[in-house]
Amino acid sequence: xxxxxxxxxxxxxxxPDTLWRRDWVCPSCESKLTPLGTGCPRCGQPNETxxxxxxxxxxxxxxxxxxxxxxxxxxxxxxxxxxxxxxxGDVVIAxxxxxxxxxxxxxxxxxxxxxxSKERLQTRRFNQAEELARYIGPTRQILEKTEVSSQxxxxxxxxxxxxxxxxxxxxxxxxxxxxxxxxxxTGTTLHQAAFSLRQAGAxxxxxxxxxRALNKSKSRPI
Amino acid sequence: xxxxxxxxxxxxxxxFGICQRCLSTHVRTFTCHHGRCAYCRNCLYLGRVCRCDxxxxxxxxxxxxTTELTMPFELVPDQKRVANQLLTWWDERRTGLVHAVCGAGxxxxxxxxxxRVVNEGxxxxxVSPRKDVAIEWVERLEQAFTVPVTKRYGGGEKDSIGMIxxxxxxxxxxxxxxxxxxxxxxxxxxPFAFDVALWNTIRRAGRNVFLFITATPTxxxxxxxxxxxxxxYHGFDLPVPTLVKQSDERLLDFCRRHALKPRLLFVPTKPDxxxxxxxxxxxxxxxxxxxxxxxxxxxxxxxxxxTKGIVFATSIWERGMTVRDVQVAVVESEHRLxxxxxxxxxxxxxxxxxxxxxxxxxxxxxxxxxxxxxAIQKIxxxxxx
Numbered sequence: 305x306x307x308x309x310x311x312x313x314x315x316x317x318x319x320p321d322t323l324w325r326r327d328w329v330c331p332s333c334e335s336k337l338t339p340l341g342t343g344c345p346r347c348g349q350p351n352e353t354x355x356x357x358x359x360x361x362x363x364x365x366x367x368x369x370x371x372x373x374x375x376x377x378x379x380x381x382x383x384x385x386x387x388x389x390x391x392x393g394d395v396v397i398a399x400x401x402x403x404x405x406x407x408x409x410x411x412x413x414x415x416x417x418x419x420x421s422k423e424r425l426q427t428r429r430f431n432q433a434e435e436l437a438r439y440i441g442p443t444r445q446i447l448e449k450t451e452v453s454s455q456x457x458x459x460x461x462x463x464x465x466x467x468x469x470x471x472x473x474x475x476x477x478x479x480x481x482x483x484x485x486x487x488x489x490t491g492t493t494l495h496q497a498a499f500s501l502r503q504a505g506a507x508x509x510x511x512x513x514x515x516r517a518l519n520k521s522k523s524r525p526i
Numbered sequence: 527x528x529x530x531x532x533x534x535x536x537x538x539x540x541x542f543g544i545c546q547r548c549l550s551t552h553v554r555t556f557t558c559h560h561g562r563c564a565y566c567r568n569c570l571y572l573g574r575v576c577r578c579d580x581x582x583x584x585x586x587x588x589x590x591x592t593t594e595l596t597m598p599f600e601l602v603p604d605q606k607r608v609a610n611q612l613l614t615w616w617d618e619r620r621t622g623l624v625h626a627v628c629g630a631g632x633x634x635x636x637x638x639x640x641x642r643v644v645n646e647g648x649x650x651x652x653v654s655p656r657k658d659v660a661i662e663w664v665e666r667l668e669q670a671f672t673v674p675v676t677k678r679y680g681g682g683e684k685d686s687i688g689m690i691x692x693x694x695x696x697x698x699x700x701x702x703x704x705x706x707x708x709x710x711x712x713x714x715x716x717p718f719a720f721d722v723a724l725w726n727t728i729r730r731a732g733r734n735v736f737l738f739i740t741a742t743p744t745x746x747x748x749x750x751x752x753x754x755x756x757x758x759y760h761g762f763d764l765p766v767p768t769l770v771k772q773s774d775e776r777l778l779d780f781c782r783r784h785a786l787k788p789r790l791l792f793v794p795t796k797p798d799x800x801x802x803x804x805x806x807x808x809x810x811x812x813x814x815x816x817x818x819x820x821x822x823x824x825x826x827x828x829x830x831x832x833t834k835g836i837v838f839a840t841s842i843w844e845r846g847m848t849v850r851d852v853q854v855a856v857v858e859s860e861h862r863l864x865x866x867x868x869x870x871x872x873x874x875x876x877x878x879x880x881x882x883x884x885x886x887x888x889x890x891x892x893x894x895x896x897x898x899x900x901a902i903q904k905i906x907x908x909x910x911x
Contacts, residue, residue, distance in 0.1 A: 393574040394567065395556040425559045429576060435557065 308400055309333040329400045336381040337401070340374055340516055347491060348374030348516045363495055370498045370509065374488055374516035375404055382515050386486060390432045401514065402439040408512055414478045415443045415512075418485040418497055421451040421469075436514060437484035447497055448473055468496040472504035483511040528585040529687070530700040532575060536582035539575035540564050546581055547572070548699040550723060569699050586649075586687050586704055593673040593689065595641040598634060598666070604757055605635050611753045612639040612737065616707065621736045623748070626755035627764055627908050628741045628874020629848075633663065635755075636709060636739065637670055644673060644689045648706035652692045653728055655715035657681070658823060659846035663692045663711070695724045701731040708732035712845050714744045714867055741874060742867035742904075756911040762883035763909045765876045767869075767902055772857065772890035777802075778809050780888055781836055784853045787885075789836045792844065792854070792872050794861035799838050802857060811836060818842050844871045851882040859889040859898055869901035 305316045307330035314330040316322055343350040344357040351357065356364075363370070376382055388394050417433035425431060437443045450469050483497055498509045530547050532539070539546055543553050545566035552568040564577045575581070601609060608624060615622045616639050626632050643650050652667075654660040660679045667675045667690060676686060678693035687704060695717060708728060710718070718724050728736075738747055758764065770776055781789060793799055799815040806813050813836035816826050823842075830837045831849050841863065854876045859869065869889070876885030889898050 392570055393565065394570055395565065396554045396567070429558050429563075429574075429578075430556060431559075438557075 307333055308397060327396060327399045333400070337376045337385060338379060338381065339404075340377055345371070347372050347488060348513075350377070350518070359491070363491065368495045368499060370491075370495055370511055372488055372491065372494060372511040372513050373408065374513045375401070376515050378487055378489075378515035378517040386515060390428070390486065393429065395430060395435060398435050398439065401436075405436060405439040405512075405514075409441045413441060413480045413482050415441050415482050415484055416446055416497075416501070417443060418483060418493060419445060419447045419449045419470075421449045423451050433485050436486060440482075440484065440512065443484075444478070446472055446474065446476060446478075447500065466492065468500060470497045470500040472500050476501060476504045476506045478506065480508045481506050481510075483509065485511065485513050487515045487517060488513040489517040527703050528583045528701075529704070530581045530702065531584050532573065532579050533582035533584075534580065536580040538577065539579040539581050540566060540577040545569060545575065547575055548723075549726065571696070572700055583702060588686055588688055590647040591644075591673050591689055592647075593641060593644045593671045595637055596670055597637060598670060601631075601634065602759055602761075604755055605631055605759060608635050608753050608755050609638045612636065613642060615639075615737070615751070616643060616735070619735050621734070621738075621750055623738045623740070623743055623750040623752040624755070625743055625748075625752050626739070626741060627758060628871060629758045629764075629878035630741075630755050631759040632711075632739050632741075633666055634670075636737070639707075639737075640667075640690065640709075641671070643707045644671075649687065649704060650690045651698075651705035651708045651732065652690070652711060653695055653698070653708065654679075654692065654711045654846070655694070655717050656842075656846065657694060659711065660692050660694055661824075662846060667692065695727055698727050698731040703730070703733055705732045706735060708736045710736060710738045711740075713738040713740045713747060714742055715740075715845055719744065742870050744867075754911070756908040758878075758883070760880035760883050762877065764905050765873065765885050765887045766905055766909070767856075767873045767887040767889045767898075769889050769891055769894070769898060769902075772892050774805065777855075777857065777890065778806070778811070780853075780855055780886075780890075781806065781811055784886065786834060787851050787853050788830045788834045788849050789853045789855070790830065790843070790849065790875060791836065791838050792856045792864075793838055793840060794858055794863045796840060798858070799840065802838055806836065813838055816840070816843055841868055841872075844868050844875075847875065848878045849875070850879045851885065852876055853886045855888040855890060857890050858892060860891050860893040860895045864897065866897045866900045866904070869897060870904055873901065873905060 305314060305328050307314050308327040309329055310333050312330060316328050340348045341350055342354045344360055346356055346360040349357040389397055415437045417431060417437040420431050434443060448471050481501060483494055485494055494511045501509050537546060540553055544551055545553055545568060548569040550568035553564050553566050555562060555564045558576060558578055565574050640650050652663050654663055657679045664675050664677055673689045676688040676691040678691055678697045793802055796817050799817060803813055803815055814826050816823055816837055816839040826837060827847060829835060852875055854872060856872055873887045876887050877883050
């Protein structure tokens with residue numbers, strides 16, 4: 305069997321799903337992404353003490369209470385992985401993180417991926433968050449996004465002070481909602497989406513994010 | 527006739543689970559913005575094609591140019607004979623094989639025929655197995671010819687096609703019937719030799735006139751009309767390898783004996799690199815390693831040349847590299863990854879420059895194999911001819 309990520313041949317371990325699984329990832333590729341250790345309970349920002357980080361305290365002061373479960377650190381390996389997935393469009397490599405995502409599944413929850421605007425969806429052809437959300441559980445798209453400029457060039461302050469692009473077209477009658485996104489950088493996107501959902505009447509909102517950007521590097525604007 | 531591009535109209539990019547650009551079946555389904563769709567994983571680096579995309583052939587519109595050739599050196603009579611043979615083959619539009627020993631000046635022999643093809647207004651393609659080899663081709667071609675050389679390998683520009691193109695095979699996937707003359711350099715080397723799909727890529731990109739250039743042709747390539755050249759251009763014999771029973775002392779002895787010359791040691795696999803490196807470091811000798819993962823292979827090459835050090839390499843360096851006065855050893859030469867052709871190529875790294883036409887080549891062995899014997903026999907045969 306060939307590894308899904310590096311295309312090297314590998315031996316498949318003998319497990320119950322050996323017969324069924326199609327995509328296998330070799331151990332060296334599997335260990336490239338670094339899982340987050342102890343950190344802020346709200347956003348996963350790594351720190352030794354496990355206390356709530358200053359950024360989350362700022363969100364709390366604004367009255368936005370959202371717990372985000374992040375899985376991996378957005379370091380060089382994470383950037384490579386996400387670029388390949390999102391911008392080169394190699395969709396199937398999402399199944400390499402599927403076991404970790406599937407472990408987060410809980411019952412009685414609706415998973416809501418962060419939507420793309422129509423124009424962006426036309427060019428990218430797929431919604432990266434929706435593909436991830438499908439691996440976790442039943443998804444339902446109840447958000448809509450209007451076109452805004454890409455956040456990649458914006459700095460920290462510019463990202464924080466943008467208007468909410470998310471709207472909820474129908475009234476929400478779902479009990480528990482979990483938002484799904486690919487990268488958590490400042491958290492503006494997720495907090496805005498959660499705000500819109502709460503306004504539309506959702507009772508309980510939390511979020512799952514694949515990568516957590518680390519505030520370490522000075523070169524890249526966070 | 528031309529380059530396949532993604533267009534609003536045309537034929538479907540993926541039909542019956544086959545990508546129409548690279549003709550591979552490595553197609554996977556996913557959810558597109560309109561619903562169920564499929565994309566090709568094999569040619570992602572050319573930009574993704576999806577089943578909902580359409581492909582169109584766009585003609586190559588770059589204007590034809592003429593060129594002038596300045597030879598880097600005068601061809602010796604043997605090389606002239608080969609070059610004239612290539613010219614007659616081109617006039618008859620025939621495919622052929624140049625079987626010339628390592629270091630015979632294969633690159634320069636092809637310059638007259640490239641010049642004639644370009645001046646007739648036809649396009650030339652040079653396919654090389656690896657990027658390093660391609661870069662070397664580009665350097666030499668740019669010195670000799672006045673037309674610009676298109677670089678179609680990882681890191682080069684990929685949109686335009688000039689009169690002379692240097693490429694690695696995977697980046698030719700989206701070309702159809704473009705090149706009138708295709709030179710396949712090192713045509714028995716790793717990526718082509720085991721991959722029929724890459725052969726077909728080259729066949730589709732060309733127009734049925736090929737020239738295979740190698741020192742170690744495969745069996746089926748020898749069926750083509752061929753021209754021999756079994757002398758190096760400086761006229762000296764190929765260095766004949768000696769077989770030495772492998773032990774740590776003998777390996778260290780080899781390294782110490784040529785202390786003032788660059789030494790290149792080939793090992794079969796990547797784990798072996800570290801093993802032998804640490805073994806040498808225990809003995810107090812510093813060395814570097816080169817494998818397919820090494821990114822600064824050219825830096826290591828310069829380091830080897832300048833400091834006259836020791837480099838451990840996997841078979842990535844068995845072709846297309848020249849170091850003045852290098853001494854070659856093949857460690858564990860009985861390993862199954864070292865084929866006869868590989869061993870001949872590695873032995874051919876030694877003594878490639880006219881001022882240092884000899885060098886020592888050692889095959890260290892733990893066991894004797896026919897591959898070692900056949901390699902030595904082939905080299906002797908070439909020396910006799």
